Amino acid sequence: MSEKRLTQQLLLPDLRFVKEIHNPVKKIRFIYCEKVSDFEVCPHCATKCTKVYDRVNLTIKDSPIRNKNVFLVIRKRRFKCGSCNKVFREPVGGIRKGFRTTQRFRDHIRWCASNFANLSSVSATLRCSDWLVYKAFYEQAELELRKYKSPWPKTLGFDEHSFLRNQRGAKVEFVTVFVDYTNKRMKEVVLGKAIGDLHCDRIKQIPGREKVKNVITDLSPTFRSFVKDFFPSARIIADHFHVVKLMHPLIHQMRKEVIEKLGIEKKRKNPIVILLLTYRKKLQYHQRSALDKFLKLAPELEELYWYQQKLYRIYRIKGYNKAKKMLIQLTDEMCKSKNKRIVSYRNTLRSWHEEILNYFSTGGLNNGRTEGYNHKAKLIQRCAYGFRSFKNYRLKLLYCCR
Ligand SMILES: [Zn+2]
Structure with missing residues (x-):
């Protein structure tokens, strides 16, 4: 040189x-x-x-x-x-x-702020004020994010998580995240989870919404109506974990009722909780026989258990037509049940019928990436001891999940 x-x-x-x-x-x-x-x-x-x-x-x-x-x-x-x-x-x-300060130094602050454990160690190392670190980081993060501007991807996932809590600790504000499955990064973050919040300017400004082909969501009617309205050519895929999870509270409730009725001693580490929720083929022989013994005491719970196992089996099938046949068979069987909870669960399955089956025609697309980013978002909130400004939170989140 x-x-x-x-x-x-x-x-x-x-x-x-x-x-x-x-x-x-x-x-x-x-x-x-x-x-x-x-x-x-x-x-x-x-x-x-x-x-x-x-x-x-x-x-x-x-x-x-x-x-x-x-x-x-x-x-x-x-x-x-x-x-x-x-x-x-x-x-x-x-x-x-x-x-x-030079632009180069401000960019160096951004690098340090994203690699060091906390912002005070950055200001100590670079020997500058906390305020400069704070200001330069968000300024440079915004500049960096401009590099990642792109139209809507082919596959999109979205979900919500809590952002602010009130003094009593109840969750009051929610944030909806849009995840780009094609480029493997977070696409956009919006404050709120109501349909009016989702139709905001920031979302409308992104071009190419007619090119979105697959949208993966949990079983939220708000999200479904938003997708149908906003992404005209997209098909909705219901996340399989959320479909299966809907049955868990029913099982827990019934299990508690049975335990109370039979006067079985409540043990904190009672393995029956886990056994009830596991796919039967994964259980060992002695676990299966213990479970069957318990289920014989509670016929109502047994009925629900077998429906759950059938649903698990559906998700292990390959091929759209086979799965469709099995799902229709399951909902028809549920129809005969006298248990109100099972009937209401059946109604949910019926109303999401098409979205559940889309899982099989898209090769098993699921919400895993979105939930992963949600986890990361929670981690960012913890590291910062909570955010007050949504603007900064959005920048930090998009910056960390780019
Ligand atoms: Zn002059």
Whole structure:
């Protein structure tokens, strides 16, 4: 590398090296430099100026070199315009007007803020204020996210999670996330989960919504009506975990009733809870026989148990037609039941019939990625000890899941 290119990379492209003062105790380098140019253009009237009025020294913080803080001491010329008589300072590429830090340093803050454990360690390492770290991080994160702007993908998933809690700890605000399955990243974050919140400007501005082919959601009627309205050519896929999970509260409730009725001692580590929810083929012989013994005492629970096992089996089938046949068979059987809970569950299955079966025609698309990002979102909330500003939360989330 030539000496000229080396100095250009250490400094900024416009600047010429003059001298360097090194303070080994404080671990600071002051690099003195100046701009070399034949003329400057007046920012007020765009006239070429060559007349130097005076010179000023400016100290600008730059990104550190080998763990030493670097300050660029730039001797800036001030020019006097010939036509409008105004005095102006020469601009330097890489430093925004009115800023005491280079863009390079602000980008370095972003890198540190996303790799260090917390923001206070960033401000301690870079020896700058917490406020600068906070401001520069969100400013640079927004710039970085502009690189990832794209139209709607072919496959999309969405889900909601809680964002704010009130003083009693109840969840009051929700956030809906849109996940891009094609590019494997988070697409957009919206405050609220009602249909009015989803139809916001930020969502409407993204082009190409007619190209979305698959949308994966949980069993939420709001999301379903939103997708039908907003993505005209998309087919909805009900996430299989949520379909199966709907039955779990019914089973738990019935199990508790049975235990109370029979006067069985309540044990915290009663394995029957897990045995009831597991796919039967995964159980060992002794577990199966223990479970059957328990189920014989409660015929109502036994009925529900077998429906659940049938549903599990459906999700292990390959092929749309086979699954469709099995699902219709299951709902027909449920119809005969006298248990009100089973009938209401059947109604849910019936109303989501098409969406459940779409799982089989799309090769098993599921909400796994979305739930993974939800988990990450919770982690981000914990690390920050909660967010107050939705704007910052959205930026941080999109930045971390890009
Ligand atoms: Zn001028």
